Structures are given as structure tokens and as C-alpha cells.
Amino acid sequence: MVNGVSHPCKVVLAASIAKALASEVHNDLAKLSRKPHLHGYLANKDPAARMYADWTGKTCRENGFDFTLHDVEREDLEDELRSANHRDEIDGVIVYYPVFGSERDRTLQWTVSMYKDVEGLSPQLISNMYQNIRFLDPPFNVQKSILPCTPLAAIKILEHLHVYNSFLDYGKRLFGRRITVINRSEVVGRPLAALLANDGAEVYSVDVTGVQQFSRGSGLRRQKHETKDLEGWGLEQCLPISDVVISGVPGETYKIPTNLIREGAVCINFSSEKNFDPDVKERASIYVPAIGKVTIVVLLRNLVRLVQNKPEESGVGGA
């Protein structure tokens, strides 16, 4: 018997998901022939960037990875990164942005080899992501393409919550799900909408300019998502039909109107502010208030993938 009437919503903290994911990472790590070594490059004076760098190092060491932090002058960084690309003992590279704080930072992202890019920001990796190309070495499909950390963290959370239906075939596990993503930044919102649509969801990507639908079309006919503008749509149209709502709007003032959210929806906040009102717990089946702790484990997972992709680990010749 179901005794009494309890709160309908399960609040899931990022720490619990991070722990489960870390355990998977440890299993993969144990199968490697050596300890992966991540190198961080810090070329700004921002104390927050240094704190994040220190936190990366601590998390690496706690989880069985090596980490070396390089303090460099920003004018030297591009050369340092080129050098890192050729040093075999460097498995992964992370750069603490902003460096120049301008478009010039993009050329730094392009400098990191895609074979060492734990953040998944290399042009080829980004392109693979949008094109729904999941491997670096077709047709062998042994070397996995690396996905950007924050969008991938959201995916891993949805897998953990069983929103991905593992009964369905890989690549179609969101078929039948409608997902609203509020934020369409190039860093998180747009890649996330594309990833979800590539996995079969119908995605409503919302920002101040309007709503775009990302989907693979009727019956998942297309191999990758395409987008179309939903003229006249807003949250009023998206939220009542969405099984999942993922929000990452910066700023303290933004709040999603709870009354528009579908009963039993899964709600995930990836903003540093709380985009959902506390009363979301009266409506949602699952609420994840923050995702940061998952993102850092995803970074370690990407580092493991980079090492697994090496010919000597995958057991396959050629790179």
C-alpha cells in the first residue's frame, strides 16, 4: 500500500549523479595501461580561473588522474599549446578561458589538437557533434568523437534519470520525448538542443529572439537534426507539451512560470542562478537544481576517451 501522500517530486542533487558517473569513469580508468595526465594552461590573472584550475587538479588527483598546471604569459600560450600537441606524455589539455577575452580566444581553441581536447571545443569535434557523427575514424568507429562538457553533462544526467530509454536502440533513445531548452548560446544551449534532437527528441530551443524546433523529422527520417523557426511560439506553447525542461538563463531575475510546466515533467537547471521557482517541486516528477559537479566528472570521462582513442589502447592501428 502507498501510505500517506508524499511530495510528488524527486529532487536529485548533482553530487549523487556525479558519484555514479565517477564510478563508471573509474571502471574505464582501471582498464587503461597507465594513468592519464591532464595539463592545464592558466594565462589570466582572474582569481576565479585559478580557483577552477585548482579544483580541476584536486578532482583529477582524487579520481586517479595526474594533473599539471602551467602558468604562462598569454602571448606565449599559442606556442605552448602547439608544443603540447606533440608531447606524448600529455594526454589532455584544458585552457582556462577567458585569455584575451575577445574573438582571439577562438584561435586558441582551434590550436588545441582534437586528440587532446578534453573540452570538446575543436572545430572538427563541434562539427561532428552537429552532424551527428560520433566517431573520428569511420568506417572503423573505434575512436569516439569528444563532446563539449556542459551539454554532455546534461545528456549524462538525462541518462541517469532514465529519460533516455535504454530499451530503444542507441541514437533513438529520446524518440517520443519533447524537450524545451531555455538558452541557445553557442557554448551550451545550441549544442545541447542539437545533441538531444540527434538522439531522437523533438526539441524546442528558446531564447529572447524566439523558439526554434530541432528535430530529425517525422519518424526520425533524417540522420541528423534540422531546425526550423516556430513563428509566434513562446514558453506558453513549449512548456505544456514538454516532458523535460532544461534551463540555463544567466541572471537572478529570470524565473520559469511554474504553471506552464507539464505535470510530472523532468526539470533541470544548468544556470548558476535558480531559473526554477521552488514550487516547481509541486509539479515536476524530478528536479535537478544544478549540474556543475557532473560537468567536472564529464571532463575526466572525456580525458579517458582521449586515451582510449590512442591506437595503443584501442588495439587498432592508425590514428
Next chain:
Amino acid sequence: MVNGVSHPCKVVLAASIAKALASEVHNDLAKLSRKPHLHGYLANKDPAARMYADWTGKTCRENGFDFTLHDVEREDLEDELRSANHRDEIDGVIVYYPVFGSERDRTLQWTVSMYKDVEGLSPQLISNMYQNIRFLDPPFNVQKSILPCTPLAAIKILEHLHVYNSFLDYGKRLFGRRITVINRSEVVGRPLAALLANDGAEVYSVDVTGVQQFSRGSGLRRQKHETKDLEGWGLEQCLPISDVVISGVPGETYKIPTNLIREGAVCINFSSEKNFDPDVKERASIYVPAIGKVTIVVLLRNLVRLVQNKPEESGVGGA
């Protein structure tokens, strides 16, 4: 990489689900101190009933259960059932209906002890089901109440397909799901709608008289479902918003309009006829064309539950 564009729908045959469920039943069976013994009572001359009785026996023996078939005169059946209720070596009883083919058959259903009723048709069991009372012995909650076989088969199929989200707490695993059930018979459609709503779904129960909503209300506030008429609703309103469509309409002519079904819906047919057009495979994420083979395994599962409920097996005193 997802190569080529394949069929979007996974067609799942009852045999594969029955096999997985049988494996669970075998695990439970191995923990019992003895082999459960089902007794069947056949009191009509219908060859179809005899075939079904023979099939029950075969399935029992193949799965490690004992089965004895009793051929009895229908006027003797009530006495036979009363006698069976008191014989310790009889673990479960199944009666092959129709016997009188009239309301009188109901008194036969009421005669079988609820502690031996593998079909879950005893008034107390039916009442427990509608009231969302899951155990026979509150507050100890060791003895499970038995659910009717065909509705339970549909539930087990939805669990197998991961429509039940096992990440959510037991009793809320359908929260956020909208399910259309076409058929509101007392034998299958209405109990099924009630079971789904009791597990957290919003259910649209459809028959020729109209549409009823079964749900536990906003935020699953109620402990059991309540129903309300949805005036003016039809399939046009239900299907486009339903994640799951379950249909059991008798007759060859009935077909569900595929164009109304939501992209990526899970579609299950429990009619002996095909209620879904073949083109449902162009729209659904999962299609289960028939469920009969699951129902018979559910009957064995109920038999195991009956034996587990006995004090000597559960290790708990009192019955």
C-alpha cells in the same frame, strides 16, 4: 555514426517479453521450498476452453510447475471449488470460463479463495486493485495482493519497455506519462486504466460512450485514482497528447487512426484483432502487436506470489 536511415519503430513480440518475465519467475520459483501446484477446473464443452486448459498445463510443466486438470459437471463446480479452498496441496485455482455463460459465473469467481486465485478475480483482490492497496496484510505488507492477469500483463510489458521509470519511487513510476486505453471493459480496460493511474499516469479511458480521465490529480495528491468524464473528448483529443496507446477493441473492423498518434508513442495491442494499422510502425517508437504470451507467464507469476504469501514461505506468522 548512425549509418543510413533505418525504420524508426522497434516491434517487440510478446514472446521476447514473456521469456524475460519467465526468467524472473524461475528465480522466484527456485527460492520456494516446493513446486507450486495449479489446479484447473473445466466444466464446459467448448473445445477452445479445453485447448486453453491444455496450453496452461503444458506451460506449467515447461516452467517447473505442477498442473492437474479436473473435468467436472458444472453443477458440481461450486462444491469442487469450496473443497479446493481447503486442500493444502492446492496452491492455485483456475476456472475455465464461461461455465454457465451468465451472471451466475460471477458467484463461481466469488467462491474461489482469494488465497488461491491466480486470476485475481476475487472481490477483495479487485477492490484492493481499484483502491491502490497492494498488500493483503497491512501494516506488515508481506503478502502481496494478486492482480488480474491481462491488465497485469500490460503493466509488465510497460515495465519491460522502460515506460515505467525505475528511477522514480515505486508507485509513482508513471508520473508525467499520458496513456490512452481504448476499451473500458470490467475485465481488462477499466482495471488497467485504474492500475496505470494508481502508478501515477494520467489515463484517458476511451470507449463508445466517451472518454474518462483516470488520475491521482495534480502532484499525485490523491492516494488512489479518481475518474472524471471528459465531455466532448474523443481520440482526436487523447491520442496527440499520449505517450502510450493501449488498445483492446474486439472485431476486425476497428482501426486506430494512425495520423492521430503522437510521434514516438509506445503502442500496444491486446485485442485478438489488430487494432493498429501496419503504418503505426512509421510513427511509433515501440509497437507490441499482441500480448497473449505474456499473460500466461503472469498467471504463473501470480501462482508464485500465492505460494510466497503463505506464512511458511514468507517466514512471517499469521495469514
